[in-house]
Amino acid sequence: MKKNILIFILAVILLFTPFVVVATSVFATPCQYDETFLGELKDKHTRLSSIKEEKIVLIGGSNLAFGIDSAKLQEYVEMPVVNYGLYATIGTKAMLDLSRSYIKNGDIVVICPETEKQTYSLYYNAHSLWQAMDCDFSILKDVGFSNFGKIIAAMPQFAAEKRDFIRKNTKPTPSGIYAKASFNEYGDIMVERPFNEMPKNYDTSMPITLNTDLLDKEFIDYLNKYAAYCEKQGAKVYFGFSPINADAIISPEEEIIEFYNSLKKELNFPILSDINDYILDSAYFYDTNFHLNSIGALQRTSLLADDLLRVLDKNSAIETEKYDPPVRPDNYFAQNLGEDKNAKYFIYEEIKGGLAIVGLSEEGKLEKSVTIPASAEGKAVLMIGDNAFTGSVLLERVVIESGASVKSFSVGALNDCPTLKVIEIHLEPSALPIDRETIKKMPSDCFVYIPAEKFSDFATDYFWSSMMSFVKIIGE
Numbered sequence: 001m002k003k004n005i006l007i008f009i010l011a012v013i014l015l016f017t018p019f020v021v022v023a024t025s026v027f028a029t030p031c032q033y034d035e036t037f038l039g040e041l042k043d044k045h046t047r048l049s050s051i052k053e054e055k056i057v058l059i060g061g062s063n064l065a066f067g068i069d070s071a072k073l074q075e076y077v078e079m080p081v082v083n084y085g086l087y088a089t090i091g092t093k094a095m096l097d098l099s100r101s102y103i104k105n106g107d108i109v110v111i112c113p114e115t116e117k118q119t120y121s122l123y124y125n126a127h128s129l130w131q132a133m134d135c136d137f138s139i140l141k142d143v144g145f146s147n148f149g150k151i152i153a154a155m156p157q158f159a160a161e162k163r164d165f166i167r168k169n170t171k172p173t174p175s176g177i178y179a180k181a182s183f184n185e186y187g188d189i190m191v192e193r194p195f196n197e198m199p200k201n202y203d204t205s206m207p208i209t210l211n212t213d214l215l216d217k218e219f220i221d222y223l224n225k226y227a228a229y230c231e232k233q234g235a236k237v238y239f240g241f242s243p244i245n246a247d248a249i250i251s252p253e254e255e256i257i258e259f260y261n262s263l264k265k266e267l268n269f270p271i272l273s274d275i276n277d278y279i280l281d282s283a284y285f286y287d288t289n290f291h292l293n294s295i296g297a298l299q300r301t302s303l304l305a306d307d308l309l310r311v312l313d314k315n316s317a318i319e320t321e322k323y324d325p326p327v328r329p330d331n332y333f334a335q336n337l338g339e340d341k342n343a344k345y346f347i348y349e350e351i352k353g354g355l356a357i358v359g360l361s362e363e364g365k366l367e368k369s370v371t372i373p374a375s376a377e378g379k380a381v382l383m384i385g386d387n388a389f390t391g392s393v394l395l396e397r398v399v400i401e402s403g404a405s406v407k408s409f410s411v412g413a414l415n416d417c418p419t420l421k422v423i424e425i426h427l428e429p430s431a432l433p434i435d436r437e438t439i440k441k442m443p444s445d446c447f448v449y450i451p452a453e454k455f456s457d458f459a460t461d462y463f464w465s466s467m468m469s470f471v472k473i474i475g476e
Contacts, residue, residue: 025159031135032165035173036460039180040065041086041132044187045139048082048099054106055080056308059095060113061088062462063242066193066291069301070186076305076320077312079108083187088114089466090132091124092219096226097144105234108308110272111223112240114290115208121216126154128465134162165456172460176430193286193293195328197407199382200351201282202248203289204410205435210244210275211255212262220266227269238272238311239263243300245289247282272307283325287433299323328353333380333405340373340381348376349385354405356383360392369397372404380405386412389420397422400432409434414441424449424474429461439470449474 033039048057056079058064064085074081084099092113103109113119124147133139143151165171177191184190227237251259260275284296292300302320309315333353345364348355355376364370373381382405389395396419400406404427414420420443425432439448450458452473458464464471 022156022159025163026130026155027137029162029166032162032171033131033134033460035171035180036131037174037178037180037182037462038087038090038128038132038460039135040183040187041139042136043183043185044082044084044086045098045136045142047185047187048084048102051080051082052104053080054104055082055108057082057084057099057103057107057109058240058304059099059109059111060085060092060242061090061095061119061290062086063088063114063290063292064112065183065187066189066286067243067297067300068188068304069297070188072298072301073305073308076302076318077308077314081186085112085187086132087128087462088116088119089125090128091122092119093122093124093222094129094143094147096222097147098139098142100144100226100229101142103230103233103235107230107233107235108311109227109230109235109237110240110304110308111226111237112242114242115210115214115244116206116290117214120214121219122222124150125466126150127157130154130158131460131465161459170456172456174430174457174460175428178430178462188297193297194295195293195326195332196283196285197287197328197332198282198285199333199353199356199407200247202245202285203287203408203433203435204383204385205408205413205433205438206248206289207250207411208244208248208289210249210251210259212259214259215262215266224268227267231269236311237269239267239269240272240304240307241275241278242290243284243292243296244275244279245282245285246279248289249279272311273303277303281325283327293326295323295326299325333382340375342371342373343376343381345370346373346376346381346388348381350379351383354380354382356385356410357381357388358385359387360389360395365392366394367392368394369399370395371399371401372406374401374403374405382407384409384413386410387415388413389417390415392417393419395419397424399424400427402426406432408432409438411435411438412441413438418443420446422446422449426451429454429458429464433463434467436467439467442470447472449476 064083068083070081070083182189182191230237264271284292284299286293305320309318345361346357347359347361349358448471459468
């Protein structure tokens with residue numbers, strides 16, 4: 001009998017030990033993500049929950065972080081503003097759910113996700129949310145019961161990553177704009193962004209389609225339920241639009257009109273804005289098709305203020321400022337550079353400020369390994385364009401060295417390169433953003449390889465963190 005009891009006790013211990021280890025790694029270890037971009041969630045959530053008076057709550061992704069001057073908006077609308085937009089990779093649903101408990105009577109809620117497939121869906125990234133909650137696990141109470149399955153499922157991986165950072169003493173400390181230090185007290189990116197830094201003035205890896213294919217029924221139903229809940233609390237809910245880079249749109253005008261009218265018909269609450277007002281000149285953008293530079297953020301703030309003042313019946317009393325788009329200096333990208341020894345392996349197309357690689361030369365097609373040149377023809381090589389490696393049946397390895405000038409991959413950069421096995425990157429992750437649709441075009445046995453010392457930087461980077469399943473350490 002005693003033996004059976006001991007066996008039972010041992011079985012219970014073995015059953016619960018893994019959970020105890022995971023829970024300890026999550027809750028009883030020092031915060032590791034407080035300096036990352038996601039670490040801003042704590043302060044955004046605190047601001048949302050602490051304002052008791054009637055307020056404006058803006059919910060979405062990083063288009064809000066990069067696209068609102070909250071102090072200016074407060075000045076216009078004479079109400080406190082909560083910029084509750086952080087990162088599209090977390091998911092629109094997650095931000096809506098986290099906000100529910102703090103929407104009160106008299107509040108105005110504006111839902112404005114990035115206008116693309118993922119954010120117009122019920123996509124939910126529990127792993128990224130764990131990272132965002134790392135320094136304030138009290139946020140767990142607001143995630144919503146329906147999400148707890150995903151939250152629990154993502155917990156072991158998050159725990160393992162925290163243990164690894166602590167064991168190696170490699171706590172993520174990102175540099176550049178994609179860091180916690182870039183936010184002000186309102187939750188806006190405060191770092192000066194003087195002009196558009198994209199070589200073609202738009203992110204070619206993320207073309208924007210504005211048609212009815214974006215309208216996911218489950219997502220629309222969820223928005224309607226969320227709005228109904230908020231309205232029961234006495235709040236008013238509106239749908240707004242993120243800023244949209246005009247140069248990135250591939251939909252004809254009639255599709256955009258149909259999209260707008262269909263969205264208006266399917267929502268049970270009003271659309272705040274005319275979508276055409278938020279299709280902005282590319283000069284207002286910064287580094288993606290939804291992130292604005294500093295002047296762009298002021299212009300978008302004025303547009304949003306006009307919309308809010310109209311529904312508040314104040315637009316006749318207050319005149320908002322308008323801002324001309326900034327101009328990027330002609331010499332912003334390096335010019336008159338020496339000829340890189342690797343330049344001979346590629347074919348180029350001239351773009352504003354430099355060159356894009358658009359193919360392999362006959363000599364390049366004979367190589368198994370090529371290195372992206374920093375310059376060619378005396379100009380900086382800024383982009384790996386569509387079909388950059390098409391035509392080779394030998395190419396196995398592409399190297400991007402730390403001194404490279406390249407700033408972007410086109411969505412079709414990895415078209416038709418069946419022998420490619422290795423893309424080796426020595427740049428900082430934020431220096432070379434890449435879209436998931438681009439990287440998914442790699443052959444199935446191809447991976448991105450990075451130096452071991454950069455792994456934590458890539459794993460917590462705004463652009464790369466959601467694509468680490470495609471990334472390995474050099475030498476593995």
